[in-house]
Structure formats: structure tokens, C-alpha cells
Amino acid sequence: MATNTKDILTNCLYFTANSLSRVITRMAEESFRPTGLSPSHVFLLMLAIENPGVGPKEMSDDLQLAPSTVTRFVDTLVSKGLLERKAAGKTVGLYPTPEGMELQPVITEAWQAFHHKYCDVLGETEGDALAVTLDTAARKLESAGYKLTCKCGRD
Helix, strand or coil: CCCCHHHHHHCCHHHHHHHHHHHHHHHHHHHHHHHCCCHHHHHHHHHHHHCCCECHHHHHHHHCCCHHHHHHHHHHHHHCCCEEEEEECCEEEEEECHHHHHCHHHHHHHHHHHHHHHHHHHCHHHHHHHHHHHHHHHHHHHHCCCCCCCCCCCC
16 A cells, blocks of 8 residues: 555545546547537437437436436436437436437537547557446446435435
């Protein structure tokens, strides 16, 4: 175990993950700016485009976001006319609107630009492997009981 501050920061998953998050968030925001949406909104819309009728619960699981966060993102996309909710009995499906579908080429281009941007720095193999490693770690921690919840305690 590290004992000096610099080693502690370098070897601390909390610190390094947050540092990476800040850098990659700036890169994503820049790359997705042409869509007029935040990266999180883009990924939610992408899932709805690829899986019309997907439910909010599945969306929450796929995006590893608290259900209340997904609800807020869906509300935003609905208010922008890019997504719609359709009830089928007791379930609700999320569907892209024609306007949402029109964004698909811009989203695809932005996603590719973002991927190239970090792969140019990290290398494609290393960048893709890092994404898989981080996803695996997050899912393991979540399955060990560190589930994402909102601070209000409703999720």
C-alpha cells in the first residue's frame, strides 16, 4: 500500500476514476456538441433508436443510472420532441420521434469522432479494453451491493 500522497493519489481507484471521468466528460461534451444534447442524453436516445419500445427500467440498467436520473433525461428528450412515451397496459415504452430519428446520423458521426479522439491518445486497442475493464468493474461493484441510487432514497 502506498504511503506518500502522490502514490496514494496514483493508486487510489476513487481519485483516478474521478480524474478520468472529468477528462473524458470534457472530451465527450465537445464531441457531442453538434447534436445539441449532453452525452448522457445522446446515449439514452441511441438506445431508444436501437430498441424502440425499451422500458425505463431496462434503460436504467443499460446506462447504469438511477431510475430517477433516467426519468429526468427522458423528460428532457420528450420536451425537446425527440422521444415519446407510449403506454401499453401497465408498462411504458420509449420511442424515438421522427425528429429523434433525424438526429441519428449526427449522433453516429459524433460518437465516431469521440471514439477516435480518445483512441488517438490511448490507442484503439487500449481505449476499447479500458472501456470494457471499467464497465466490468462497475458492474461487479454494483452486484456486490453498491447499487446506484439517488440521494433521496427513492431508488
